[in-house]
Amino acid sequence: MSEYQxxxxxxxxxxxxxVVGQEHVVKTLKNAIRQQRTAHxxxxxxPRGIGKxxxxxxxxxxxxxxxxxxxxxxxxxxxxxxxAAENNIDVIEIDAASQNSVDNVRDxxxxxxxxxxxxxxxxxxxxxxxxxxxxxxNALLKTVEEPPAHVKFIFATTEVHLVLPTIISRCQxxxxxxxxxxxxxxRLAEIAAAEKVTISPGALTAIARxxxxxxxxxxxxLDQMIAFFGGNDREIxxxxxxxxxxxxxxxxxxxxxxAMLNNDRGGVVASIHALAAEGKNLETxxxxxxxYLRGIQLCQLLSNPEAVLEHDPENIRRFRDLGENINPNVIxxxxxxxxxxxxxxxxxxxxxxxxxxxxxxxxxxAHSVKIEDLIARLNYLRQAGELKFLDQLPAAAPPSAKTAxxxxxxxxxxxxxxxxxxxxxxxxxxxxxxxxxPEPEPGSDELTPNGxxxxxxxFIKSDxxxxxxxxxxxxxxxxxxxDHSLLTVFxxxxxxxxxxxxxxxxxxxxxxxxxxxxxxxAAAVELVHxxxxxxxxxxxxxxxxxxxELESSEDAVPAEPGGEGLTSIMADKETVExxxxxxxxxxxxxxxxxxIVDIHG
Numbered sequence: 382m383s384e385y386q387x388x389x390x391x392x393x394x395x396x397x398x399x400v401v402g403q404e405h406v407v408k409t410l411k412n413a414i415r416q417q418r419t420a421h422x423x424x425x426x427x428p429r430g431i432g433k434x435x436x437x438x439x440x441x442x443x444x445x446x447x448x449x450x451x452x453x454x455x456x457x458x459x460x461x462x463x464x465a466a467e468n469n470i471d472v473i474e475i476d477a478a479s480q481n482s483v484d485n486v487r488d489x490x491x492x493x494x495x496x497x498x499x500x501x502x503x504x505x506x507x508x509x510x511x512x513x514x515x516x517x518x519n520a521l522l523k524t525v526e527e528p529p530a531h532v533k534f535i536f537a538t539t540e541v542h543l544v545l546p547t548i549i550s551r552c553q554x555x556x557x558x559x560x561x562x563x564x565x566x567x568r569l570a571e572i573a574a575a576e577k578v579t580i581s582p583g584a585l586t587a588i589a590r591x592x593x594x595x596x597x598x599x600x601x602x603l604d605q606m607i608a609f610f611g612g613n614d615r616e617i618x619x620x621x622x623x624x625x626x627x628x629x630x631x632x633x634x635x636x637x638x639x640a641m642l643n644n645d646r647g648g649v650v651a652s653i654h655a656l657a658a659e660g661k662n663l664e665t666x667x668x669x670x671x672x673y674l675r676g677i678q679l680c681q682l683l684s685n686p687e688a689v690l691e692h693d694p695e696n697i698r699r700f701r702d703l704g705e706n707i708n709p710n711v712i713x714x715x716x717x718x719x720x721x722x723x724x725x726x727x728x729x730x731x732x733x734x735x736x737x738x739x740x741x742x743x744x745x746x747a748h749s750v751k752i753e754d755l756i757a758r759l760n761y762l763r764q765a766g767e768l769k770f771l772d773q774l775p776a777a778a779p780p781s782a783k784t785a786x787x788x789x790x791x792x793x794x795x796x797x798x799x800x801x802x803x804x805x806x807x808x809x810x811x812x813x814x815x816x817x818x819p820e821p822e823p824g825s826d827e828l829t830p831n832g833x834x835x836x837x838x839x840f841i842k843s844d845x846x847x848x849x850x851x852x853x854x855x856x857x858x859x860x861x862x863x864d865h866s867l868l869t870v871f872x873x874x875x876x877x878x879x880x881x882x883x884x885x886x887x888x889x890x891x892x893x894x895x896x897x898x899x900x901x902x903a904a905a906v907e908l909v910h911x912x913x914x915x916x917x918x919x920x921x922x923x924x925x926x927x928x929x930e931l932e933s934s935e936d937a938v939p940a941e942p943g944g945e946g947l948t949s950i951m952a953d954k955e956t957v958e959x960x961x962x963x964x965x966x967x968x969x970x971x972x973x974x975x976x977i978v979d980i981h982g
Contacts, residue, residue: 387600387601387604388572388576388600388601388603388604389597389600389601389604392572392600393435394432394435394439395439395442395454395456395465396439396453396454396456397410397411397436397439397443397452397453398453400432400435400436400439401432401560401564401565401568401596402431402432402558402559402560402561402564402565402596403431403432403436403557403558403560406425406436406555406557407436409555410436410440410443410452410555411443411451411452411453412452413452414440414443414444414449414452415449415451415452419444419533420552420553421525421528421532421533421534422525422528422533422534422535422536422551422552422553423437423440423533423534423535423536423552423553423554423555424510424536424537424538424541424544424548424549424552424553424554424555425437425535425536425537425538425555425557426537426538426539426541426554426555426556426557427539427556427557427558427559428539428559428594428595429539429595429597429598430592430595430596430597430598431557431558431559431560431594431595431596431597432557432560432596432597433508433537433538433557434474434506434508434537436557437506437535437537438464438472438506439454440535441464441472441504441506441533441535442454442456442460442461442464442465444501444502444504444533445460445461445464445469445471445472445500445501445502445504446458446460446461447459447460447461459499460499460500469499469500470498470499471497471498471499471500471502471503471504472500472503472504472506473503473504473505473506474506474507474508475489475505475506475507475508476508476509477507477508477509477510477511477512477513478508478509478512481512481513481514481517482514482517483514483516483517483519483520485517486513486517486520486521487520489505489521490520490521490524493505493524493528493529493532494529496531497531501531502531502532502533503531503532503533504532504533504534504535505532505533505534505535506535506537507534507535507536507537508537509537509538509539510536510537510538510544511538511539511540511541511543511544515545518545518548521548522545522547522548522551525548525551525552526551534552536548536552541554558594559593559594559595560594560595560596561594561691562586562589562590562594562691562692563589563691563692563693565588565589565592565594565596565599566582566585566586566588566589568596568599569585569588569589569599569600569603570582570585572600572603573585573603576607578607578617579615579616579617580603580606580616580617580618581616581617581618581619583618583619584606584617584618584619584621584622586619586693587619587622587623587626587628588602588603588606588622588626590628590669591622591626591628591665593668602626605625606621606622606625609621609625610625626662627660627661627662627665628661628662628665628669629656629661629665629666629669631696631699633652633656634666634669634670634673635673635699635703636648636652637649637652637653637670638670638673638674638677638703639703640652641670641674641715641740641743641744642677642703642704642707642711642712642715644744644748646741646744649737649740649741649744650737650741653666653733653736653737653740654733654737657732657733663726663732663733663736664723664726664727664732666736667719667723667726667736668723670719670740671716671719671720671723673700673703674712674715674716674719675716676690676692676696676697676700677700677703677704677707677712678704678709678712678713678716679700680697680700680701680704681704681707681709681712682709686700710747711747711748712747714743714746714747715743715744715747718739718742718743718746718747719739719740719743722739726739829860829863830860830861830862830863830868830869830870831860833860833863833868833895833898833899834855834858834860834868834870836894836898837855837868837891837894837895837898837906838852838855838856840894840897840898841855841887841890841891841894844890847887847890848883850883851883851884851887854880854881854883854884855884857872857876857880857881858870858871858872858884858908859871859872859873861909866899866901866903866904866905867904867905867906867907868895868904868905868906868907869906869907869909870906870907870908870909871909871910871911872884872908872909872910872911873911873912874910874911874912881908881910884908885908888906888908891906892904892905892906950980951979951980956980957977957980960977960980961977
């Protein structure tokens with residue numbers, strides 16, 4: 382009984398024509414062989430499992446082939462057969478991960494001087510070359526620059542940034558790229574047919590997705606699927622592949638992406654929880670979601686996305702359907718906020734919670750109303766004559782020297798797409814969804830500024846998140862007018878300044894209250910801090926009385942204990958008249974039915 386050989390080794394390419402997805406490298410190397418213009422050193426760069434070492438072996442076979450066929454090795458001569466059997470003494474493969482010391486390189490440098498035994502060239506294939514130490518590189522540097530004519534170097538690495546620039550400059554560099562999913566699936570189908578394995582196209586595509594661009598990984602996964610589910614002529618289906626490798630089905634991915642685009646936060650959390658409970662790989666899920674969003678975006682941007690996307694026509698159709706009537710800015714913001722956190726997800730302890738959090742955050746930022754949309758909408762309404770009340774509002778404070786005025790946004794033109802980026806934000810009715818409180822009876826005091834202010838105070842009292850003491854402070858305010866949706870309330874300086882400051886802190890709640898009460902999304906409250914009686918007294922200069930005149934005055938009232946030396950100012954007729962004209966004073970006298978007996982100042 383012969384020893385079983387795994388698919389990845391059994392089906393390793395032996396000719397350039399068998400290499401999948403690296404046509405740009407294959408074409409260049411074949412032309413170099415055909416024209417006999419080969420360099421002395423080559424550097425193959427790319428992720429794992431995409432054919433770097435395999436291409437290096439085929440190139441070594443072509444260099445030493447006794448009868449090359451249009452740049453291809455014949456795979457029949459003694460040299461080709463020995464290289465394929467990995468027993469050719471003139472083609473030396475070195476693993477730099479384990480032989481990376483300066484002593485290893487010095488031994489190699491001494492061996493280079495010897496001529497090849499049976500082949501045209503002595504070829505050194507050094508894998509994972511970035512693992513060589515700095516001293517080892519320095520020992521090899523001169524040899525790589527000027528090797529003997531019978532020596533060729535082929536370096537392979539997955540971390541080219543760790544290779545010394547002086548080495549890279551002495552090599553011809555080839556960047557091998559990840560293999561497209563469709564090409565991997567097609568190659569797996571050929572292997573499955575040759576191995577007499579029944580497997581569905583969906584299962585092959587799922588394996589190709591799981592391989593993430595690596596042909597060797599895909600072949601190893603196919604081997605694993607055959608061992609686990611194959612045999613007895615049973616077909617390997619997509620569900621079996623998804624369950625074994627922890628992948629999400631296309632329908633599950635589409636469900637999550639649709640919820641993200643429609644701002645369905647609950648749907649996103651429920652779907653992720655269900656997939657996590659099934660043991661799905663959340664890192665792969667995150668990568669698949671980004672690919673879905675990219676597919677939708679490219680279907681919106683390109684007239685022919687098939688030329689860029691590595692997906693079948695069915696997936697392209699799904700991307701088009703998902704992106705229909707979706708603002709492109711939403712997709713762009715989702716991708717911007719998600720693409721930068723993939724590495725953090727890899728290191729997260731609780732991947733489910735982290736994935737839910739970052740997706741919900743990206744949705745909040747993508748679907749929030751932007752300031753430019755609000756400005757565009759306001760300008761649109763102003764042009765339509767729906768913001769006439771703005772001309773009656775108090776003028777805003779001029780911008781400071783450090784604050785530049787924001788220019789008015791242009792009025793948007795009507796767009797063919799109802800969800801296009803140039804469309805203004807929804808009308809006020811959709812943004813300020815207030816249900817007005819029951820209208821007061823005609824002639825009721827609630828129609829007056831004071832009545833409206835009392836209703837606002839009642840609304841604030843009902844809000845359990847606000848300190849009820851603040852509602853008591855609001856009673857110190859004196860409503861003056863309610864014109865053009867603006868309620869003006871005076872707070873006189875006689876009251877505690879901290880009370881006025883406390884009321885100012887809850888202005889957002891006060892605005893919400895008046896908008897709900899009136900049903901007017903533009904209604905607002907303006908608080909004005911006004912001067913009181915003390916300011917009037919200070920405005921009228923008081924004559925300095927003579928000491929003996931003060932003692933004999935019958936109107937003089939001695940200072941009260943704790944009154945800090947305050948004296949009666951009833952003798953100052955001008956000040957008294959000014960106080961009597963104050964609205965707050967008259968309102969207080971009317972409220973309590975009182976009269977002015979004395980005024981201290």
